[in-house]
Amino acid sequence: MTGEITISVWVFFLLVAVAVVAVLDRVLIPSSRWFLRRRINRVIEEIGTRLDIEIRPFQLTKRQVLVDRLVYDPIVIESVRNYAREQDMPLEVVQEKVAAYAREIVPSFNAYFYFRIGYWIAKRVARMLYRVRVGLLQDEQYRSIDPASTVVFVMNHRSNMDYVLVAFLAAERTTLSYAVGEWAKIWPLHMLFRFMGAFFVRRNSGNPLYRRILERYIHMATQEGVCQAVFLEGGLSRDGRLQQPKLGLMDYMLRRFDPQQDRDIVFIPVGINYDRTIEDRSLLRSLDPDSRRRSLWFVFRTTLGFTLRNLTLMVLSRWRRYGYACVNFGLPLSVKAYCADTGTDFSKLERKDRFPEIQTLCQRLMDAVAQVIPVLPVSLVSAVFLDAPATALDPLQIEQRASLLIDELRKTTAPILDTPHSTRMAAIADAIDLMRLRGLVTPSDGRFMAATKELPLLRYYANAIVHWLPDRKW
Numbered sequence: 001m002t003g004e005i006t007i008s009v010w011v012f013f014l015l016v017a018v019a020v021v022a023v024l025d026r027v028l029i030p031s032s033r034w035f036l037r038r039r040i041n042r043v044i045e046e047i048g049t050r051l052d053i054e055i056r057p058f059q060l061t062k063r064q065v066l067v068d069r070l071v072y073d074p075i076v077i078e079s080v081r082n083y084a085r086e087q088d089m090p091l092e093v094v095q096e097k098v099a100a101y102a103r104e105i106v107p108s109f110n111a112y113f114y115f116r117i118g119y120w121i122a123k124r125v126a127r128m129l130y131r132v133r134v135g136l137l138q139d140e141q142y143r144s145i146d147p148a149s150t151v152v153f154v155m156n157h158r159s160n161m162d163y164v165l166v167a168f169l170a171a172e173r174t175t176l177s178y179a180v181g182e183w184a185k186i187w188p189l190h191m192l193f194r195f196m197g198a199f200f201v202r203r204n205s206g207n208p209l210y211r212r213i214l215e216r217y218i219h220m221a222t223q224e225g226v227c228q229a230v231f232l233e234g235g236l237s238r239d240g241r242l243q244q245p246k247l248g249l250m251d252y253m254l255r256r257f258d259p260q261q262d263r264d265i266v267f268i269p270v271g272i273n274y275d276r277t278i279e280d281r282s283l284l285r286s287l288d289p290d291s292r293r294r295s296l297w298f299v300f301r302t303t304l305g306f307t308l309r310n311l312t313l314m315v316l317s318r319w320r321r322y323g324y325a326c327v328n329f330g331l332p333l334s335v336k337a338y339c340a341d342t343g344t345d346f347s348k349l350e351r352k353d354r355f356p357e358i359q360t361l362c363q364r365l366m367d368a369v370a371q372v373i374p375v376l377p378v379s380l381v382s383a384v385f386l387d388a389p390a391t392a393l394d395p396l397q398i399e400q401r402a403s404l405l406i407d408e409l410r411k412t413t414a415p416i417l418d419t420p421h422s423t424r425m426a427a428i429a430d431a432i433d434l435m436r437l438r439g440l441v442t443p444s445d446g447r448f449m450a451a452t453k454e455l456p457l458l459r460y461y462a463n464a465i466v467h468w469l470p471d472r473k474w
């Protein structure tokens with residue numbers, strides 16, 4: 001019993017590796033899972049006491065369960081059979097393709113990450129870059145919403161910062177599930193977005209099988225009451241104006257909606273505006289058909305230079321925030337009430353009849369979004385300069401013209417950033433300075449004039465409020 005056994009070195013390391021794996025599998029991993037699960041449950045219990053819209057059981061279900069549920073959905077199975085027959089493909093191959101689509105789409109919501117890490121990051125980033133303000137907020141209307149209903153925030157899409165800003169501002173009331181494009185699949189962003197409850201969408205996919213999987217996931221999430229956020233325009237506004245609504249995601253939510261049996265869907269319009277949109281020049285450049293596609297190296301170099309330049313300014317205490325970022329929340333719209341008022345039942349309509357009805361509802365929601373887009377100083381001052389593009393104005397003249405424009409906007413009930421008069425004048429002066437630093441206006445002898453080559457950028461910011469000024473032809 002005390003004799004020695006000689007073994008090869010590779011056998012020794014193999015035994016050590018097996019022992020380590022056994023310890024991890026039987027002791028460390030289960031205990032760490034138990035520890036993390038306990039902390040997550042504690043967060044859920046704590047957060048659940050203060051959220052207006054509670055976290056749904058669907059969001060807390062294991063991701064693999066949701067993937068399996070999606071893959072074996074009866075409507076999906078029928079689509080798999082049809083697709084295999086039409087494409088003359090083995091059923092097993094099509095099922096594997098469906099499973100891959102499901103794993104790509106389904107998020108992996110983590111309450112601890114959402115409220116302890118994601119919320120903290122979103123709050124710090126938003127407040128570091130902007131003076132964040134919440135304008136209109138209809139508390140009484142929101143308290144009257146049925147807690148069992150599915151709440152969907154419908155928003156205009158100005159910047160990729162929208163995800164961060166609205167998630168931060170809404171986190172005191174609910175969690176949000178976004179649809180994010182393929183750009184968010186970059187490592188490690190894809191894991192962060194999954195933990196935050198976002199689901200991935202291939203924006204221009206014409207694959208009917210993929211669209212069916214996406215439709216069924218959105219239908220399931222909506223049926224289960226998951227609070228969602230939808231950009232009705234489908235993508236970023238390239239010229240600053242509101243775009244026509246895209247109907248795809250809305251159709252997925254409503255095509256099987258039964259107003260008599262299903263839980264209600266409540267749409268809340270959200271209007272967003274910024275004094276500076278980080279992607280503004282890139283968005284305008286995408287409108288030029290003659291512009292050359294920029295390489296990944298150029299994008300990387302430009303992004304790195306922008307980051308380093310701002311970090312240097314921070315170190316030298318010369319960095320300044322990008323002005324205001326404001327979010328307004330409008331009056332909720334109940335789909336059950338809408339169906340009762342209009343006599344519409346989306347679940348009974350064929351596609352050719354359903355889409356015009358979806359279009360009508362989406363246009364009504366887009367109009368509601370337009371009504372709550374905030375008027376911010378840079379948009380206001382840009383409109384002043386566009387009204388007199390060849391005139392040099394001193395700061396007092398700019399403030400006077402901005403005040404006249406504010407009076408004109410107030411007659412249309414436009415939601416102007418609510419500040420005292422003295423603070424408003426300071427905000428306008430700050431906007432002029434911000435625009436001067438970016439080269440949008442050029443100073444000369446104490447006066448300012450719109451920079452000719454930057455007129456498209458001035459239009460971009462003024463277009464955010466142009467729907468309140470229909471007589472302007474910029």
